[in-house]
Amino acid sequence: MADRNALAEFLRTRRNRLRPSDVGLPDGSNRRLPGLRRQEVAQLAGISVDYYIRIEQARGAKPSRQVLTALARAMMMTADERDYLFRMGGEHPPTVAGPDRTVPRSVRIMLDTLGSPAYVVDASYEILAWNRSAIPFIGDLDATPQHERNMVRWMFSQPTDHPRLSEPDTLNFLRSTVADLRVAYARYPGNPELARLITELLGTAPHFAAMWNSHDVEVRRAHHKRIDHPDLGVVEFECQVLHVADTDQRMIVYCATPGTRTAEVFRDLASLTAEPR
Structure with a gap:
């Protein structure tokens, strides 16, 4: 079951922890607050700004798997963060194709x-x-x-x-x-x-x-x-x-x-x- 409020809060905290340079955007000098702007996240995820704002405000339709995947990619989430995002969005986390064979x-x-x-x-x-x-x-x-x-x-x-x-x-x-x-x-x-x-x-x-x-x-x-x-x-x-x-x-x-x-x-x-x- 989706937890819209937890999903919204999670997205806000992830967005605020990212710097523009982390995702290939210029930092700029006129930023009053740290983190990415909502329109930057929407741009990176390929969705409309209004739609993203509704998700962050726990309003509107439940985001699809495609949207959750795009948001996880846009915010450079770890595997654990991505799985949590999907669960809060009311979806099963994506399956992994096969065992990881790259030894750290x-x-x-x-x-x-x-x-x-x-x-x-x-x-x-x-x-x-x-x-x-x-x-x-x-x-x-x-x-x-x-x-x-x-x-x-x-x-x-x-x-x-x-x-x-x-x-x-x-x-x-x-x-x-x-x-x-x-x-x-x-x-x-x-x-x-x-x-x-x-x-x-x-x-x-x-x-x-x-x-x-x-x-x-x-x-x-x-x-x-x-x-x-x-x-x-x-x-x-x-x-x-x-x-x-x-x-x-x-x-x-x-x-x-x-x-x-x-x-x-x-x-x-x-x-x-x-x-x-």
Whole structure:
């Protein structure tokens, strides 16, 4: 349901926070008040000044999706601001075409400076970036095409009689991953790559099909992991999931308890510092 008064107030505050130079207009010297004028917003959005004034005064017809989209673009709103604008206007926020795969520079710096194995995945579990310490666990993916770097595909590529698929911890991990993937499937309806991945796994991985058909929905959270690594031996750690703001990406960090053998292993791996991929 639209909240005309909240919509009007929100537009006024956004308009007053923008400078003309922010949107490519001259600042001028005869402005008595900060922010954009109503006619400037209307011009940038491609609507009439009278119509925009009525919206800001909570009068007239409810703005259409096209008008809300134009206003969000004209005022350079963030994704969160745009979604709020749509909701106050009585509309569902626009859907996003697909998971964001551009890793922020600051996140790459974090990968390079962390003393633990870490990597970044998008909402469909494509591995986008990783540090040197993570290579013993996920492999060196430089020579692997991007579309073959999917964690979910790897996890369900094992034969159905693989011993690990009967371990409670492994099954819980797989269930939470599939439940999180269903969240992404709802968030990006019609995304062809995500749809292809799910269709493929439904046809090739019975365990995936059974978990998918349970319709569990759960955003991925931290979990405990124990791995008998062929080169590193047994390591135990907390697999922490850090959500990267505005990208729907996750940084997965392996956190060892201080003073344990695993912590020593991670320190040794960190000494092989290299640029993150």
